[in-house]
Amino acid sequence: MNIAVFFILFFFVISVLIGIQAKKGKEMNLEQWSVGGRGMGTLLIFLLSAGEMYTTFTFLGASGSAYGEGGSIFSIVSYGCLATVISYWTFPAIWRYAKKHQLVSQSDFFVKKYQSPYLGVLVAVIGVIACTCYLVLQLKGLGYIVSATSYGAISSTAAIWVGAIGVTIFVMVSGIHGSARTAILKDILILGIVIFLGVYFPLHYYGGLQPMYEAIENAKPNYTILPDQGMSVSWYISTVILSSIGFYMWPHGFSPIYAASSEKALRKNAILMPMYQLILLFAFFVGFAAILQTPGLKGAEADLILLQLSKQDFDPWFVGLIGGTGVLAALVPSSMLLMSISTSLAKNIYSVFTPSATENQIAKLVKFLVPLISLVGIYLTFKGGNSLFSLALIAYNFITQLAPAFFASLMRKNFVTKHGAFAGIITGGVLVSIMELGNIKIGQLFPYLPQAIKDLNVGIIALFVNIVVLVVVSVMTKNITNTHKDNDVLETTTVEHKVLIQKESNR
């Protein structure tokens, strides 16, 4: 066994043990398992939120995108910062509402706000598909990282199986407590490794940061900034607006909010997070450093650039340390995704169509779904093909289309009806999916428009259509549905009402 394999296995075993140990002294009912008994302080909430940001993408996609796309990669830092600014006001509002109504999933929020279990089913289905795609990306990333950093001693297949089994065990045992504890080790390691690599490679190959950028500028003029066409300034602005709105619409993004012990913990999170985004900057530096050192790489090859440079320059023990950190970067977000998927499936899909199910039965089902979801994730990882990245992209766009209905629900007098919310989400999601799948750009549809409009992110167009449909349908249906002047009042005379009443009586 080479030293790299030892480090990878060491960190894998440690992370699973920390995850299992986190259960100690806690009775794992659904409330504890999924939202930590709503008692987590600032540090754990910060690490859980950051845990969703620093994934296998930090080791693969971040440096690979800087290498392959240049300056446009900086949109990620921009929308990450602005999303946390928005979170200063939205997170406490979500937390208050969730605590009052004992919500445990993102779909619960929509169900309660719009008094519509079937809107909850729609949100849950979108969330389950999106999170499953994301889980598959994490497992694929885990396989790439372990296979590369173990010098082929551990196959990608073995890494994915062992990683998935490990994360399944600690999720079933400890729930969100396991994710939070493992995130502490993960973030310490990522912080150290990525900053070191981001400083080392520009110094090693070019003698510093500015000489590196000057060399790139000489070889590929203007590559490090936004181009005049395509991923231009108007693309950047529309992407930053769209993604900052949609950043926290992921189902597993709601879990840390629900788990917080207070509003203050969430507000402090909004202070710390913008600066924390800058860790990605160091991963970008690695990608930029590789542009002139290993030119001509495309696609998956470019994504492995950080690992390739590390293997060229460092001893196996350090490469193993990078591999071990990569394992943690895959396991923490995977654990959050597994919990979100299982909670949504059991609580927002199964229980709606099986109204006789008791809370106790649902709590058991949530845990027993975890290994099943892991198996589906493993199957899709091996059999899903390369189209999964496109699927994930569409899923992310679909997730963003939840934003108008979500933000409307936070208004004091929400005029949006459940029909309007439903129609807006479906219209926006289908529109953006068609444009993404067909690779249709605005410029193709309207070739005579100014370049700045042609370059707009198609998601922002879909979001605009979503809002128009949401408003029009809400106005048309305002007499059918009670609006939400008091979100705690149940509607009457609907089938959905009976489902809600049935559920209440089962508690």
Next chain:
Amino acid sequence: MKKIYWLGIIPFLGFIVGALFTNKVTPYVLGMPFFHFWIVLWSVLTTGIMGIIYLLDPANQR
């Protein structure tokens, strides 16, 4: 809306409106192209602005 909350608009102006005027390579600042420096600067400033909002927000004196 509390007056202090309007400070939250400043990062949006910095990142979004600022990009219209800062998408250029030179001058290099802190070794980075000006566009990269601008993004880094606003990440740091956003943390500062959110800190000020937090400290002056009556809700944090739930």
